[in-house]
Amino acid sequence: MYGAFNISGSGLQAQRVRLDAVSANLANQDTPEFQKIAVEFAQGDPSGDNPLGVQVASVNRLDSFNPVFSPDNPMAREDGYVYYPSVNYTEEMVDAIEALRAYEANIQAVEATRSMIDSALRMIG
Protein backbone atom coordinates (compact mmCIF):
# COMPACT_ATOMS: atom_id res chain seq x y z
CA MET A 1 0.00 0.00 0.00
CA TYR A 2 3.00 2.26 0.53
CA GLY A 3 3.49 2.11 -3.25
CA ALA A 4 0.19 3.98 -3.56
CA PHE A 5 1.85 6.95 -1.82
CA ASN A 6 4.62 6.99 -4.41
CA ILE A 7 2.10 6.86 -7.25
CA SER A 8 0.13 9.81 -5.89
CA GLY A 9 3.39 11.59 -5.08
CA SER A 10 4.48 11.28 -8.70
CA GLY A 11 1.12 12.77 -9.72
CA LEU A 12 1.59 15.70 -7.34
CA GLN A 13 5.11 16.33 -8.61
CA ALA A 14 4.05 16.20 -12.27
CA GLN A 15 1.13 18.60 -11.73
CA ARG A 16 3.39 21.02 -9.85
CA VAL A 17 5.82 21.08 -12.80
CA ARG A 18 2.85 21.78 -15.09
CA LEU A 19 1.71 24.62 -12.83
CA ASP A 20 5.26 26.02 -12.76
CA ALA A 21 5.25 26.05 -16.56
CA VAL A 22 1.90 27.87 -16.67
CA SER A 23 3.21 30.42 -14.14
CA ALA A 24 6.33 31.01 -16.24
CA ASN A 25 4.24 31.41 -19.41
CA LEU A 26 1.90 33.94 -17.78
CA ALA A 27 4.72 35.88 -16.12
CA ASN A 28 6.56 36.15 -19.45
CA GLN A 29 3.64 36.73 -21.78
CA ASP A 30 4.98 40.20 -22.63
CA THR A 31 8.66 39.26 -22.65
CA PRO A 32 10.09 39.41 -26.19
CA GLU A 33 11.81 36.23 -27.43
CA PHE A 34 10.39 34.16 -24.56
CA GLN A 35 9.54 30.68 -25.78
CA LYS A 36 6.35 29.27 -24.34
CA ILE A 37 6.86 26.18 -22.13
CA ALA A 38 4.79 23.03 -22.70
CA VAL A 39 4.94 20.07 -20.33
CA GLU A 40 4.10 16.57 -21.46
CA PHE A 41 3.40 13.62 -19.17
CA ALA A 42 4.05 9.90 -19.65
CA GLN A 43 2.99 6.85 -17.71
CA GLY A 44 5.42 5.23 -15.23
CA ASP A 45 7.45 6.04 -12.16
CA PRO A 46 10.16 8.72 -12.64
CA SER A 47 12.80 6.22 -11.45
CA GLY A 48 11.76 3.85 -14.23
CA ASP A 49 11.38 0.91 -11.82
CA ASN A 50 7.60 0.90 -11.69
CA PRO A 51 5.09 1.00 -14.57
CA LEU A 52 2.61 2.72 -12.23
CA GLY A 53 2.64 6.46 -11.57
CA VAL A 54 3.31 9.39 -13.85
CA GLN A 55 6.37 11.31 -14.92
CA VAL A 56 7.23 14.46 -16.82
CA ALA A 57 8.28 13.05 -20.20
CA SER A 58 9.41 16.37 -21.68
CA VAL A 59 9.48 20.10 -21.07
CA ASN A 60 9.38 21.66 -24.54
CA ARG A 61 10.08 25.27 -25.55
CA LEU A 62 7.68 26.17 -28.35
CA ASP A 63 9.10 28.23 -31.16
CA SER A 64 5.93 30.17 -31.93
CA PHE A 65 5.65 33.95 -31.62
CA ASN A 66 3.29 36.85 -32.19
CA PRO A 67 5.44 39.33 -34.17
CA VAL A 68 4.69 43.03 -33.68
CA PHE A 69 6.24 45.57 -36.05
CA SER A 70 8.17 48.01 -33.89
CA PRO A 71 11.51 48.93 -35.49
CA ASP A 72 12.38 51.45 -32.77
CA ASN A 73 12.11 48.87 -30.00
CA PRO A 74 15.59 47.82 -28.81
CA MET A 75 14.32 44.21 -28.69
CA ALA A 76 13.34 44.26 -32.38
CA ARG A 77 15.03 41.83 -34.73
CA GLU A 78 16.70 42.86 -37.98
CA ASP A 79 13.34 42.67 -39.78
CA GLY A 80 11.92 45.35 -37.44
CA TYR A 81 9.58 42.99 -35.61
CA VAL A 82 9.50 42.32 -31.89
CA TYR A 83 8.69 38.65 -31.28
CA TYR A 84 6.37 38.17 -28.32
CA PRO A 85 5.49 34.66 -27.11
CA SER A 86 2.20 33.19 -28.32
CA VAL A 87 0.83 32.86 -24.80
CA ASN A 88 -2.95 32.82 -24.66
CA TYR A 89 -4.08 34.07 -21.25
CA THR A 90 -7.36 32.12 -21.30
CA GLU A 91 -5.71 28.85 -22.34
CA GLU A 92 -3.08 29.22 -19.63
CA MET A 93 -5.69 29.92 -16.95
CA VAL A 94 -7.72 26.85 -17.99
CA ASP A 95 -4.50 24.81 -17.89
CA ALA A 96 -3.75 26.16 -14.40
CA ILE A 97 -7.22 25.27 -13.12
CA GLU A 98 -6.92 21.76 -14.59
CA ALA A 99 -3.52 21.29 -12.96
CA LEU A 100 -4.90 22.52 -9.64
CA ARG A 101 -7.87 20.17 -9.75
CA ALA A 102 -5.64 17.22 -10.66
CA TYR A 103 -3.31 18.18 -7.81
CA GLU A 104 -6.26 18.22 -5.38
CA ALA A 105 -7.44 14.82 -6.68
CA ASN A 106 -3.99 13.38 -5.95
CA ILE A 107 -4.10 14.89 -2.45
CA GLN A 108 -7.46 13.15 -1.91
CA ALA A 109 -5.90 9.88 -3.09
CA VAL A 110 -3.08 10.32 -0.56
CA GLU A 111 -5.64 11.02 2.18
CA ALA A 112 -7.63 7.90 1.27
CA THR A 113 -4.47 5.76 1.33
CA ARG A 114 -3.43 7.24 4.66
CA SER A 115 -6.87 6.51 6.16
CA MET A 116 -6.72 2.93 4.86
CA ILE A 117 -3.35 2.42 6.54
CA ASP A 118 -4.77 3.97 9.73
CA SER A 119 -7.64 1.46 9.64
CA ALA A 120 -5.19 -1.39 9.07
CA LEU A 121 -3.02 -0.25 11.99
CA ARG A 122 -6.04 0.01 14.28
CA MET A 123 -6.54 -3.74 13.86
CA ILE A 124 -3.43 -4.24 16.00
CA GLY A 125 -4.59 -2.16 18.93
Next chain:
Amino acid sequence: MSNGVDNWGSLPYLERMMQFSSARGTMLNDSIANIDTPGYRHRDVSPEEFQAAMRDAMAHTQRRGGEAHFKNTDSLRFQDGRVELRPEASSDNLLFHDGNDRSLEQLMQGLSENFLAFRYAAELFRNTHQVLNSAIQLRP
Protein backbone atom coordinates in the same frame (compact mmCIF):
# COMPACT_ATOMS: atom_id res chain seq x y z
CA MET B 1 -3.81 -24.26 15.23
CA SER B 2 -2.84 -20.81 14.07
CA ASN B 3 -4.14 -21.60 10.57
CA GLY B 4 -7.46 -22.71 12.08
CA VAL B 5 -7.88 -19.44 13.95
CA ASP B 6 -7.02 -17.44 10.83
CA ASN B 7 -9.73 -19.24 8.90
CA TRP B 8 -12.37 -18.86 11.59
CA GLY B 9 -15.77 -17.49 10.55
CA SER B 10 -15.60 -14.53 8.23
CA LEU B 11 -11.88 -13.78 8.75
CA PRO B 12 -10.58 -15.23 5.43
CA TYR B 13 -13.23 -13.31 3.48
CA LEU B 14 -12.50 -10.07 5.29
CA GLU B 15 -8.79 -10.58 4.70
CA ARG B 16 -9.36 -11.03 0.95
CA MET B 17 -11.63 -7.99 0.92
CA MET B 18 -8.88 -5.85 2.45
CA GLN B 19 -6.32 -7.25 0.01
CA PHE B 20 -8.62 -6.50 -2.91
CA SER B 21 -9.40 -2.96 -1.71
CA SER B 22 -5.73 -2.26 -1.11
CA ALA B 23 -4.74 -3.42 -4.62
CA ARG B 24 -7.66 -1.58 -6.22
CA GLY B 25 -6.71 1.56 -4.30
CA THR B 26 -3.24 1.43 -5.87
CA MET B 27 -4.83 1.19 -9.34
CA LEU B 28 -7.17 4.09 -8.65
CA ASN B 29 -4.26 6.20 -7.42
CA ASP B 30 -2.45 5.36 -10.67
CA SER B 31 -5.44 6.46 -12.75
CA ILE B 32 -5.69 9.73 -10.81
CA ALA B 33 -1.96 10.38 -11.17
CA ASN B 34 -2.27 9.81 -14.94
CA ILE B 35 -5.38 11.92 -15.43
CA ASP B 36 -3.52 14.25 -17.83
CA THR B 37 -1.24 11.69 -19.46
CA PRO B 38 -1.83 11.47 -23.21
CA GLY B 39 -2.92 8.01 -24.33
CA TYR B 40 -3.50 6.71 -20.82
CA ARG B 41 -6.52 4.41 -20.46
CA HIS B 42 -8.10 3.97 -17.06
CA ARG B 43 -7.80 0.39 -15.77
CA ASP B 44 -9.93 -1.14 -13.07
CA VAL B 45 -11.30 -4.39 -11.69
CA SER B 46 -14.99 -4.54 -11.03
CA PRO B 47 -15.85 -4.84 -7.31
CA GLU B 48 -18.92 -6.81 -8.43
CA GLU B 49 -16.64 -9.46 -9.94
CA PHE B 50 -14.79 -9.72 -6.62
CA GLN B 51 -18.06 -9.89 -4.68
CA ALA B 52 -19.29 -12.68 -6.97
CA ALA B 53 -16.06 -14.61 -6.28
CA MET B 54 -16.59 -14.09 -2.54
CA ARG B 55 -20.19 -15.26 -2.82
CA ASP B 56 -19.13 -18.43 -4.65
CA ALA B 57 -16.41 -19.12 -2.06
CA MET B 58 -18.88 -18.73 0.81
CA ALA B 59 -21.43 -20.99 -0.90
CA HIS B 60 -18.71 -23.59 -1.54
CA THR B 61 -17.64 -23.55 2.13
CA GLN B 62 -21.23 -23.82 3.34
CA ARG B 63 -21.85 -26.81 1.08
CA ARG B 64 -18.64 -28.74 1.65
CA GLY B 65 -17.06 -27.24 4.77
CA GLY B 66 -13.32 -26.81 5.19
CA GLU B 67 -11.24 -23.78 4.32
CA ALA B 68 -12.50 -20.98 2.13
CA HIS B 69 -11.76 -21.75 -1.51
CA PHE B 70 -11.64 -18.85 -3.96
CA LYS B 71 -11.91 -19.47 -7.68
CA ASN B 72 -9.87 -17.40 -10.13
CA THR B 73 -11.75 -15.16 -12.53
CA ASP B 74 -10.72 -13.18 -15.63
CA SER B 75 -9.38 -10.28 -13.57
CA LEU B 76 -8.70 -11.91 -10.20
CA ARG B 77 -6.09 -14.47 -9.17
CA PHE B 78 -6.28 -16.01 -5.70
CA GLN B 79 -2.97 -17.67 -4.87
CA ASP B 80 -0.71 -18.11 -1.86
CA GLY B 81 -3.26 -16.40 0.37
CA ARG B 82 -3.20 -13.23 -1.71
CA VAL B 83 -5.35 -11.53 -4.32
CA GLU B 84 -3.68 -10.49 -7.55
CA LEU B 85 -5.52 -8.10 -9.86
CA ARG B 86 -5.29 -8.26 -13.64
CA PRO B 87 -7.09 -5.10 -14.64
CA GLU B 88 -8.37 -4.31 -18.08
CA ALA B 89 -8.55 -0.94 -19.74
CA SER B 90 -12.06 0.44 -19.59
CA SER B 91 -13.98 1.42 -22.68
CA ASP B 92 -16.92 3.08 -20.94
CA ASN B 93 -15.73 6.66 -20.87
CA LEU B 94 -15.54 9.34 -23.48
CA LEU B 95 -12.19 9.33 -25.26
CA PHE B 96 -10.56 12.75 -25.35
CA HIS B 97 -8.43 14.11 -28.18
CA ASP B 98 -5.24 13.25 -26.31
CA GLY B 99 -6.28 9.58 -26.18
CA ASN B 100 -7.06 9.69 -22.45
CA ASP B 101 -10.45 8.50 -21.22
CA ARG B 102 -10.39 10.49 -17.99
CA SER B 103 -13.41 10.75 -15.73
CA LEU B 104 -12.44 12.43 -12.49
CA GLU B 105 -15.92 12.03 -10.99
CA GLN B 106 -15.91 8.29 -11.62
CA LEU B 107 -12.41 7.96 -10.18
CA MET B 108 -13.20 9.92 -7.03
CA GLN B 109 -16.39 7.92 -6.53
CA GLY B 110 -14.40 4.70 -6.89
CA LEU B 111 -11.79 6.00 -4.45
CA SER B 112 -14.44 6.80 -1.81
CA GLU B 113 -16.22 3.48 -2.25
CA ASN B 114 -12.97 1.58 -2.11
CA PHE B 115 -11.84 3.37 1.04
CA LEU B 116 -15.15 2.67 2.78
CA ALA B 117 -15.03 -1.00 1.74
CA PHE B 118 -11.53 -1.33 3.20
CA ARG B 119 -12.49 0.45 6.42
CA TYR B 120 -15.62 -1.65 6.75
CA ALA B 121 -13.63 -4.87 6.34
CA ALA B 122 -10.90 -3.68 8.73
CA GLU B 123 -13.43 -2.82 11.45
CA LEU B 124 -15.24 -6.15 11.05
CA PHE B 125 -11.90 -7.97 11.12
CA ARG B 126 -10.93 -6.17 14.31
CA ASN B 127 -14.29 -6.89 15.97
CA THR B 128 -14.14 -10.55 14.97
CA HIS B 129 -10.67 -10.81 16.49
CA GLN B 130 -11.97 -9.22 19.69
CA VAL B 131 -14.74 -11.82 19.86
CA LEU B 132 -12.15 -14.56 19.40
CA ASN B 133 -9.95 -13.00 22.06
CA SER B 134 -12.85 -12.83 24.50
CA ALA B 135 -13.65 -16.47 23.86
CA ILE B 136 -10.03 -17.47 24.47
CA GLN B 137 -9.88 -15.54 27.73
CA LEU B 138 -13.06 -17.18 29.02
CA ARG B 139 -11.58 -20.67 28.63
CA PRO B 140 -10.56 -22.36 31.91
